[in-house]
Amino acid sequence: MPQLLKLFLTFFKIGMFTLGGGYAMVPLIQREIVEKRQWIEEKEFYELLAMAQSSPGPVAVNASVFVGYKVGGVTGSIVATLGTTIPSFVIILIIAAWLVDYRSNPYVEAFFKGIRPAVVAMIAAPLYALSRAMNIGTAGLCLAAAVALLVAFAGISPAVLIAVVACASLLTGILRQRRQKQV
Amino acid sequence: MQIYLSLFATFFKIGLFGFGGGYAMLPLIQHEVVAAPHKWLSMTDFIDIVAISQMTPGPIAVNSATYVGYTVSGSAWGAVVATLGVCLPPLIIMLLISKFYLKFRENHYMEMVFSGLKPAIIGLIAAAALTLMNSHNFIDYKSALIFLAVFAATVYKLDPIKLILASGLAGLALY
Known part of the structure; x- marks a missing residue:
């Protein structure tokens, strides 16, 4: 083949x-x-x-x-x-x-009425284990909370947030590297 | 023609900024597809697609692209265009990464970017859960009971497909 x-x-x-x-x-x-x-x-x-x-x-x-x-x-x-x-x-x-x-x-609708809260639970349940596994620390938890609140309640575009976070972490990473070299 | 271009551009954007895969892409899909200006889907449509994605094979992003593309345009071509849109950015980016695999493997800049994205991805999943806790999905105390039961079952790592089917059957019995 x-x-x-x-x-x-x-x-x-x-x-x-x-x-x-x-x-x-x-x-x-x-x-x-x-x-x-x-x-x-x-x-x-x-x-x-x-x-x-x-x-x-x-x-x-x-x-x-x-x-x-x-x-x-x-x-x-x-x-x-x-x-x-x-x-x-x-x-x-x-x-x-x-x-x-x-x-x-009506049967299909009843089926989906049962499924909808289940789907939300399946999204929410692994969050704690995931943040432990990714080992993000206290600062990371604050960032995660800020992202969650901004996206869920302030209607900020996730695409914009992703771009901002990527640029900011690149910048702070480079600055930290420089500082380490000077010391 | 306009609708096809709009479908392609929207799902291209979802493919380009959809870091973390799976649930982490949900707020992005929701923001682009449910919220203004497009309003292609209602909140109820959206959660039903997530549920269907759980029961059918394949990535959620691909599933929702196919579904939205079809329902918005009323033709299979809409589904093709949206699915292509969501697959193209990862295809191009992963091709570049595969090509420069050895260089990328120990790239410090990539590491820096991802150290910030990791918490952001967790935040996005949390945002998905928060926005979905609304009156469309939680209609009465029975919804809350199903939520608590499935939450506990997921923590204990029960098979998600069986959980979806079980809660669907619970819905049939309760409503």
Whole structure:
């Protein structure tokens, strides 16, 4: 089987079977890419995760671009990205086309009434563990709280905030480095 | 034509500034899609997409791009355009990173930027939770009970898909 087709099918499978998105995809990507295909090594995989998280966009898309590039250059990265996105694209398209009609159904509406508060809980619950895992410290917690309040209650654009925080941390990082050199 | 350009530009922006992936991208998507000027989705539509994204495969950003693109334009082409828009920035940026992989690996400037972004990402997830705690999602005390139960279950790392299905069934029984 040609390498590009193998690449497409592998990422199609990853896109097809990773429910929940994000970190739920990590074990499957690891099994398919590192253990079965051996396209990248174990150590490279952890570096890939770090990069995929520090670069904008969905983690799964970032991971497919990286692995695709390693296996088949620019074409490879496009093929892998298509593989990851096509399954969810098709499924959502079907749901979007049908949901509009089914929304007025009382059973569907009752089902969603139960789901809505559950989704909010699933977003809020991992926050504490996440801030412990990222080890952000007291200053980091203050920054996180400020971002949360500004976005949720002051209507500040998250894109603008991200840009400001990125520039500010680069600046303070450079200043700190300079000061250390002078001492 | 105008609507396609607008869909592409909006989701390109989401792909470009969507640091942290998953839930951290929710306030950004909400800001661009639910709030003015576009108002493409209602608050209820938005939370339903998040719920559907939990139950279907693929990244939330891709799912919402496909859904919004289709419903706003009324055609599959809208879905294609929005999904392309959200995938292009990460594709370009990750290609550059992959190409200069070894140089990027120990880049101090990248480290500096990310040290500030880490807390910001946590703040964005918290903002997503705060804005979603509204009267659309919490209609009565039963909503609050479901919230508390799922909160506890998530802390104990129960399977999210099963939790969504269970709370949907609870909704069927209660409402």
